[in-house]
Amino acid sequence: MSKLLVLRMLKKSACLQNSTSNRYILGTFQRALCSSNSKPKICIVGSGPAGFYTAQSLIKGHKDLTIDMLERLPVPFGLVRYGVAPDHPEVKNVINQFSTLAEGGRLHFHGNVNVGKDVTVEELRQMYDVVVLSYGAEADKELGIPGEHLDGVLSARAFVGWYNGLPEDRQLNPSLDCDTAVIIGQGNVALDVARMLLTPIDILKKTDITQYSLERIAESKIKHVYLIGRRGPLQIACTIKELREMVKLPECNAILHQKDFEHIKDMVADLPRAKKRLTQLMVDTAFTPMDDKTGSCKNWRMEFLRSPTEVLPTQDGKKVAGIRLEMNKLEGKIGQEYAVATGNFEDIPCGLVLRSIGYKSTCIDKTVPFDTKKGIVINDKGRVTNIKGMYCSGWVKRGPQGVILSSLNDAMETSKVILEDIRNEVFKPCQRSEKQSTRHFLQERGVQCISFNDWKKIDDLEMERGNAVGKPREKIASIQEMLGVVK
Ligand SMILES: Cc1cc2nc3c(=O)[nH]c(=O)nc-3n(C[C@H](O)[C@H](O)[C@H](O)COP(=O)(O)OP(=O)(O)OC[C@H]3O[C@@H](n4cnc5c(N)ncnc54)[C@H](O)[C@@H]3O)c2cc1C
Ligand SMILES: NC(=O)c1ccc[n+]([C@@H]2O[C@H](COP(=O)([O-])OP(=O)(O)OC[C@H]3O[C@@H](n4cnc5c(N)ncnc54)[C@H](OP(=O)(O)O)[C@@H]3O)[C@@H](O)[C@H]2O)c1
Incomplete structure (x- = not known):
């Protein structure tokens, strides 16, 4: 029977x-059937580093569990594909490790499945012993100032998506026909965006940047890029590798004002190592004479202790003409300094404003406990609060901070508690039979699931197209076209 x-x-x-x-x-019997059955069925939502690293740790830690990974887009890898800058190919090598896992037989990729729309989280809970949410942070924070929605104000998130071929940002169509761009924020995303605007086209054309953005950047008139920080040089959010790349950009001057570093240069020796190296690089840059004093080549500069208060419109009120900044001073304990407005203002004329003040997770299903203020799923070490059998990892667990490797540590913490709970049989057991496949369930709803083999076809075609024009790949930026490739 x-x-x-x-x-x-x-x-x-x-x-x-x-x-x-x-x-x-x-x-007791239901639990025995589904969990000590004893091949726990796990569903991971999202195929970025958090999803893959969690899968890797779970597979290592339990010899019988199997995993379905559901991904909103037809293609895997999250921000490794759609965030990491085109001129950082070495960072994307982690894809090889993720692919090996996906081809190992215990992890099944299902692309083109939007959880919260095509299938609810509650339905997933019925079908799986364990559901792990690792769907990242796909929205971005706003400044909340007048003029923020004028033509010519873009989120860095959308701009990154545009040059990296994210289908929903394909039509962004940024206007680059002004000479000055202002980027709000001094984190690594801000530096990525500045670098893409200022890197010589002959370098960019050998990367996997999308052809349509390459053509637009080739026609760009932008010569000056401002990076605006609300706090001081010692609080800067970027890291040394990314800053060094900016300093070394060919045909481009780095402008850091000596006045911003006068009181800092003698403190450098006493700073913690990473901060010391970063600050020393800024000090050296500020006090080294520029190559081109004529100002004929492109340049970027950092302005500190300034917060945007208004995006200024053109006379017809339609487009960006500049940005108003209020000068700040710092208050608070060392290491916890915050910006306090001084009431003094300055305006910078510009035609493009890029807001790069951080990403933000959203709630994909109302049954999931979500802290809208912090933009995270409410959890304790990865266990979603008050829902047995539900977990989270990555940016949706801890906020939009940290590099790819940070997701590894984080995934290990989440998988540890999952394995502990599997052992102790503390979660709600799933109710699906061996024969009910997720793919079948979704197909009945009219969802065209993309398998990892399907993705390989898209991958091959992209590499072939790239090869033809001397690039590592030419990304397909249309979901319809991707689905067409595998039909
Ligand atoms: C612009 C940018 C550049 C970066 N560059 C670097 C770098 O050079 N080096 C580095 O180490 N780190 C870099 N990072 C950081 C790194 O990308 C992140 O730390 C990491 O990607 C976070 O992993 P994650 O899996 O939590 O999120 P993500 O990578 O965002 O993955 C989440 C996945 O979930 C999917 N998803 C979303 N909603 C749903 C849904 N409803 N249903 C199903 N799937 C869904 C998304 O499509 C995505 O594939 C960069 C980040 C950004 C923003
Ligand atoms: N190459 C890489 O390794 C790479 C590339 C890209 C991204 N990443 C990683 O991805 C993560 C996200 O990067 P990110 O650049 O989006 O975020 P981030 O590192 O948090 O930087 C955000 C920047 O925006 C500023 N900011 C925030 N709110 C603001 C406001 N209301 N007004 C003005 N300024 C504001 C922050 O200043 P305060 O410090 O004052 O808050 C900071 O300068 C980071 O951990 C980053 O290292 C890594």
């Missing part, structure tokens, strides 16, 4: 007799 049949008979008998002991037996 099949396990399912036994379960149904037991359920029926428990309903008929409705006794506490029978319900207890049914519960």
